[in-house]
Amino acid sequence: MDKRVDKMWSQTKIEQFQKALLEWYDQEGRDLPWRQDHDPYHVMVSEIMLQQTQVQTVIPYYHNFIAKFPTVAALAAAPEAEVLKAWEGLGYYSRARNLQTAAKQVVQDYDGVWPQTAAELQKLQGIGPYTAGAIASIAFGEPVPAVDGNAFRVFARLFKIDADIAQPKSRGIFADVIQQVMPKDRPGDFNQAIMDLGSTYMRAKDPDPAHSPVAAFDQSYLDDVVLDYPVKTKKAKPVVKHYFALGIHSEAGWLFVQRPSTGMLGDLWMFPLINQDDLPESALEAEAIESASAQFAEESGLTLEFANAGAPLVKHTFTHQQWQMTLLTAETPTTTLKYLPARWVPVDQLDSLTLPTVQKKLLAALGLEQK
DNA sequence: CAGGCGTGGAG
């Protein structure tokens, strides 16, 4: 029985809440790079970067990205490889490709004139209900909620809403409440104030509700049950996968292959990987690996060795998977590429490719980290 | 709808 909110505030209380929140925001709101103006392009880039990513991580990426792609037209016209390079290390790489697709949509489908409502903005690739609400309210003043993790947490506590925020159907409950309490004349500031509140006094860990500017409106605080909210079911643990990672070297450099556009680390470059869990039980020795590696270079018969005279296990944990990789190396006399997309890359040009963090760990295990 | 999709920081 996920009940709706049983005690909505009076109009008077709503106005008092708005006043307390916005006066605090005007005084104490964070001065962030993307708050210099309300340019929809700036708002879009920052909001996409901020998805599942902390503010302090985003700031340097944002500066670099805007410097490199100053306008929506510049982003639309850029080579995809440059966009991915600007995203390197930020994670969730489909965001970068979707962001460029959205830029192309604005330029081509809308002739460079931004759609100005959340409903229209949500048609852009990579822009869902939250981001559409954020852009529409901040850049265009549309009175629509922007329901992100902060808004879920803040309003779950304010109203003691016990709907599970991990379930998509809960979004509407929160959106309805927010719609009722947001001021129609400052929707963008209101949504941003909620985010600031959710990252300070009403943060997930170690909150300080007593000193919140809206403490008097916080029912979870008044009832001393703050940490019971929001209600959120837990995610599954990462599945462990075992790989052989092949460091194949020639006079032309190291062999890299580009990952498929769909799925994990799409379009990024890595050493060839062989899924150890797929190999027959009897084939865990170098012979099996060698035969599998032949698909990546013209010449088979490579002699693979455990890197660094051992069996280094490189570990990397993603949201849903943990990779445990045994790093093997081989020297080959040929520089022919049998299957594309693949490239030989000299050590001094490693930074010309977009490499995921897991690949950087493999390079580090070979003593080849850059910078 | 449930599951896939990265990373670095904090406790």
Added chain:
DNA sequence: TCTCCAAGCCT
């Protein structure tokens, strides 16, 4: 070392 994240979206 381990857990849980932090301004979600796509299929």
